[in-house]
Amino acid sequence: MIIAVIGDSSCSPEEAKLAESVGELLAQQGTTIVCGGLGGVMEAACRGAKSKGGLTIGILPGQDPSAANPWVDIPVATGIGEARNVAVVKSAQAVIAIGGRYGTLSEIAYALKSNIPVIGLNTWSLSRNGQKDDSIIRVRSAAEAVDKAISLTKRRKIYEIASLRSQ
């Protein structure tokens, strides 16, 4: 199971704490973390995951694997700039968004476009043409975020297997 943790490369201490807890809890569940590989929320999530023996992947915008934060096990140097945001979310079975700015918003958009569940902690809300879009699943704690992400990933797998069988 691979779950993405997304958020800004600079973040508040509260966001960092949330991200670190999310990382710890995901690792304790045996989940691999994928993120954008840089600082802020991404670094805090990786640090949390490594403290519990998790595996962390950083999909970097630049060409240099050494630009990854020190808690990234597998730096993927894409060289494609912000277009790498697509790869961060598509490589995951669910996405946890913590805070975030416009880069995070583009990742949320790409995930929702591909029907990848997005769980949000203090992040963007969307409405379109005056109507609220409730696709982002709002939670209030790191534990709730991780529970949702993992249960939705499992439900999604069961659904996919069912679809395959019915073909």
Place this chain on the structure above:
Amino acid sequence: MIIAVIGDSSCSPEEAKLAESVGELLAQQGTTIVCGGLGGVMEAACRGAKSKGGLTIGILPGQDPSAANPWVDIPVATGIGEARNVAVVKSAQAVIAIGGRYGTLSEIAYALKSNIPVIGLNTWSLSRNGQKDDSIIRVRSAAEAVDKAISLTKRRKIYEIASLRSQ
């Protein structure tokens, strides 16, 4: 001057009418249009522009230039899928969003991240962590959208020249 028109590849008749008017008005001002090259809002904007002798560029997700709608003069076949959304907005000095779904939302996010002005017609609204984000400039008509886009592009150029001179 290059201005992006963004929106979904399937759209309502009202959105198509708005997009066609935007295309016509941009072409009448001598502006080149860049878009994602496919149907819906993109096709309507290109059709409008061509009816007034404008130049249209379609930045396609796929590898085949012939996938462009028939009103695209210059099909750019990127082969990079939805990551081409970055290129659509970064190639423009301003962006006009008409309606749109998650693909359009990713383009709005990329534009705002790069400080490229986004003018919105019946499109997404954003708030972050409970606070409204007013970065999308809301307008009510095709004429207002085009006026805003062109005047912001000009103001941006003057600002850039001023920054260069003061260095």
Place this chain on the structure above:
Amino acid sequence: MIIAVIGDSSCSPEEAKLAESVGELLAQQGTTIVCGGLGGVMEAACRGAKSKGGLTIGILPGQDPSAANPWVDIPVATGIGEARNVAVVKSAQAVIAIGGRYGTLSEIAYALKSNIPVIGLNTWSLSRNGQKDDSIIRVRSAAEAVDKAISLTKRRKIYEIASLRSQ
């Protein structure tokens, strides 16, 4: 008809002269030029094309359209770095390679992979596992390069129409 001219961003005076002639001749035939938008061979080809009233597209690696050489009419700012090499060749019906280093080699490879004809002027030669690969069509002059590129583009179109009809 859109034809790509590829080569390095720094080039010898002989290569620049060849590229400029290629640009002039393509423009005289009413062909649009697509290139990587930067200096060297790309700039010389665009300069030649503009001297004969041609249209030039520059598909840039970076996020800033103003990085294009001054002879580019339509700068496409992809922001995807060297991955933009794919888009340069896939947007063309034929490719003319003049000199070139490893970036040009990646473009030749992508073009050949997609069965887009590559015409070579003093450029790479390939062999694989000891056997010569003659896919690059070697020519000796700008005029010969342009003739080949245009006639192969036309032949390709006829073939495509024939394939469609026989389906």
Place this chain on the structure above:
Amino acid sequence: MIIAVIGDSSCSPEEAKLAESVGELLAQQGTTIVCGGLGGVMEAACRGAKSKGGLTIGILPGQDPSAANPWVDIPVATGIGEARNVAVVKSAQAVIAIGGRYGTLSEIAYALKSNIPVIGLNTWSLSRNGQKDDSIIRVRSAAEAVDKAISLTKRRKIYEIASLRSQ
């Protein structure tokens, strides 16, 4: 240490055997393998690595992680098509090319452009403008390929540390 193994998605039994041995030997040295995630050479290398307990990363062209071959531990779904070839090589400290067609050639080109060492087993040879380009380091066996790749990776690291210290 991350080393890329590149080659075609369909390959001869001899190439598959070479790739499998390369995978085994890299894993025995504790090296992580990165590849394009599909069949042929990529699959054989991953299978070899997994048989010796190695870690394998597949950087896929498409949007679906489940398109990876069954021996990929970490599928990265880029959604950027063949432009993902850039990411395969830039994520590695050295590249081992086995056989290969035009996709592999584009990867060799990108690696050489970034000064990432390329070790070749029965793969492309290059000459430019009549002069041989000896940048690809030719070897005759899987063992020699792995030795070269690892020793060049180490030498490169020492050189980078030395450059940093002298700054």
